[in-house]
Amino acid sequence: MVLLRLENVTKRFGGLVAVNRVSLKINSGEFVGIVGPNGSGKTTLFNLISGVYFPDKGDVFFEGKNITRLPPYKRAPLGLGRTFQIPRPFGSATVRENVAVGAMFGSLGGKINVDESLELADQIIERIGLGEHRKKRASTLTAVEKKMMEIARALAMKPKLLLMDEAMAGMHPKDIDQTVSLIKQIAVEENIAIVAMVEHIMRAVLGMAEKVIVLHQGSKLVDAPTKEALEDSRVVEVYLGRPLEE
Amino acid sequence: MRKTVQRYYPLFPVFAAYFILFLVGKNVSGMWQLVSTLLFYCALGQAFNIFLGMTGYVDFGYVAFMGVGTYGMAIAITRLAHVEALGVLIVAIGFAMALVMAALLSVAVGAVALRLRGAYFAIATIGVNEGFRFLIEGAKIWNGSDGMIFTAQLNQILGRETASALSTFWADVIVLIIAVLAAFVTLFYMKSKIGYALTALREDEDAAVVMGINVTKYKIIAFITSASFAGLVGATSWALKTPYVFPPEVFEIHYTIEAIIIVLLGGAGTLLGPVAGALIYGISKYYLSIFLPGFQLLIFAPIIIIIIILFPEGVIGMLKKSFRDSTLMRFII
Incomplete structure (x- = not known):
């Protein structure tokens, strides 16, 4: 298809x-x-x-x-996710909150509440291997960790298509x-x-x-x-x- | 259930501060004057924080919403005073008018200015306040530069004694209630999708858009909410407390600057920040003007610069950072 x-x-x-x-x-x-x-x-x-x-x-x-x-914000809910070449974390938020944002406004958008988004974020963070950094501020991560967090954030959007830069x-x-x-x-x-x-x-x-x-x-x-x-x-x-x- | 209760823990220190303020003002003689000012700053900071703190956008025309709210109350009182059947309801209508007028103005300003980013937004909003003031004066709207004086009408509606109690005590209590409501709404936003969307767009607007966030929508939500609270504060502190309104007094950019200082000093985007900022700013301003009258700004400016340099994330922002993992932090966000 x-x-x-x-x-x-x-x-x-x-x-x-x-x-x-x-x-x-x-x-x-x-x-x-x-x-x-x-x-x-x-x-x-x-x-x-x-x-x-x-x-x-x-x-x-x-x-x-x-x-x-x-507009881009209407494409994400259709199932279009992307990561950036230079990671663009939401610096003051924790890793968990960053990933949860993906869940909240991605293709699950209307169907998921804040608590469920955070739970989903935890699962994905664990899977991608950032478990120990869950509660850290995103701005304190290393460059590689930031990249992994971006991937996690995009995966949390439950995309049908993922663009990886x-x-x-x-x-x-x-x-x-x-x-x-x-x-x-x-x-x-x-x-x-x-x-x-x-x-x-x-x-x-x-x-x-x-x-x-x-x-x-x-x-x-x-x-x-x-x-x-x-x-x-x-x-x-x-x-x-x-x-x-x- | 327990989780829902825990979610509201951070309100405790905010309300505790308000409660202590209230007790001090009520029981220590001669303190109500200061407490009244502090409550005003708390409400102002808490209201402005919903926009400035949560979106990171600086609105230099913020005081216009307070000014319009003041006019909302003034118009309700002057136009409806003769309808005796309404009685105290007129004040309630005044609050509704203040809320609606401030919200409408924020929609109008937001629809245009919120399409601009960062500094461009800030510059665009500087004009709003001055422009609105000159519009009222020049086009002679709402009595133009003659302003509105409604002491007599307020006395007629409430009776002389109640009106006087309102201006010396109850108006401040209403301001306190507005501050409490603003804190509630702030926390509610923080814990909902709105808060996550606002954090995302404050940190990186382009990334937020690509992640599916309609940034304009969320900025406008924060803007309207913040402006509505400003309208209520204006209606209370500037209309009920002092029953007159003149354009140059309410559309005075000085108050916007004070609001910005309070929010940044305490910690933009934190719940407790505006309270801390209001107390630090209000108390030092009050005592400096007593002990070194005329010099307060000269001394105050460097103090603010030093605090901003030492704690760029504000006092509460710094606390949050240093005590990240302690249990105490459950109460401070």
């Missing part, structure tokens, strides 16, 4: 075309990596999907519904492997489609993405199963340059 569909989406900033006629489909439960070098339009694409920007042209559909002009940058490779397998496990259990944006950590994508979409200068270059995509000569060129003629 198609969860998210973009049709010829274009976004310009002045003369710069950040995203150029991109079309793509994400199925429910699917794990997709969005790959591309700096400035290839990944973050803009994420902002178009989560509603931070509206596209100049093209349409965005979520579960068949046109959400092109829907470089969620694992700056983590130790071992932690990445662990985190990736944990997220994958939760995603399978709850049927969450994940779109992970990756700039550097190919390891994280290779580990679990079923499909890879490669962006280059705002356009979609390749959209194929992971192995195929990464072996594609155009992708190699974008990342490593043209092989030298011998």
Whole structure:
């Protein structure tokens, strides 16, 4: 079943075309990596999907519904969650309260009260391995802990689609492997489609993405199963340059 | 059930402070004057905290809501005084008018200004207060700059003795009740989704929006609530206590500044903060003006600067931070 569909989406900033006629489909439960070098339009694409920007042209559909002009706060309750590249914790609130906010205003929104949200937050915090930091202020966490808290906060939204923006940058490779397998496990259990944006950590994508979409200068270059995509000569060129003629 | 009771523990220290204030004022001769001022500051701080403290937005036009509330009461009394059948009900109608007028003004201001962020909002609101004052004076609304004097009407409604008791004692008790109500509402908001939404948007508005929070809606809720309480405080402290109203006296930005100082001094966004701020500010201002009349501001300014630098999160904010895990903290939020 198609969860998210973009049709010829274009976004310009002045003369710069950040995203150029991109079309793509994400199925429910699917794990997709969005790959591309700096400035290839990944973050803009994420902002178009989560509603931070509206596209100049093209349409965005979520579960068949046109959400092109829907403000972001109305997208979250539909089941659209995201994490930020640089974590954006609610600093003065505790870890528990941060995660509970996700539960309260995410897709469970109207169906859950404050106490239930806090309980759900506790479960997710435990699962993600932040149990001992539950009552700490979010601003006192380390960078990696903040990233984990953001993931927990997004999971508490019970999303159908989770956009992860470089969620694992700056983590130790071992932690990445662990985190990736944990997220994958939760995603399978709850049927969450994940779109992970990756700039550097190919390891994280290779580990679990079923499909890879490669962006280059705002356009979609390749959209194929992971192995195929990464072996594609155009992708190699974008990342490593043209092989030298011998 | 136990959980519900525990939820309201933090009201104890607030109410205890109010109770002690009341007892001191009632039993120590000559103290009621000071207590009356302190209660006014407590109510003002508690009301303003619902907006400034919980959203992090600074409204420099806040006193306009008190001014409008004062006019609400004044209009009810002057226009209805001749309807004898209403009697004391007129005062109740006055409160309703104050509430509605302040709320309406806040909707009007909020609908425009709350689309702006942070400092831009603050700048936009500076104009509201002055603008409203000049509108009343220039367009001669509600008697324009002549103001309204309704001592006679109040005496007629309540009788001379009751009216005098109202101005020297009962008005202050009503202010106390307003402060208590504001504390209740603050805690209720804190413990509900509204509070979580406000914390989120205060800390990071963009992240809050993406997480599904309709930030404009929650900012307006806090704004209207805060403004309504300001209207009630104005109606009591400035209309019932002193039965006259002149535009330059009620639309005086000085009171907004005092409210900001009280909230920041005590701890923005905390329940006990406005009370602590009101007591520190009110008591030092009172005694400085007695012992060093004329110099109080000169001495007061550096004291405030020092406190803000030492405790950027306010006195209660600092307490909360240092004694995070102790049981005592169940009572202080």
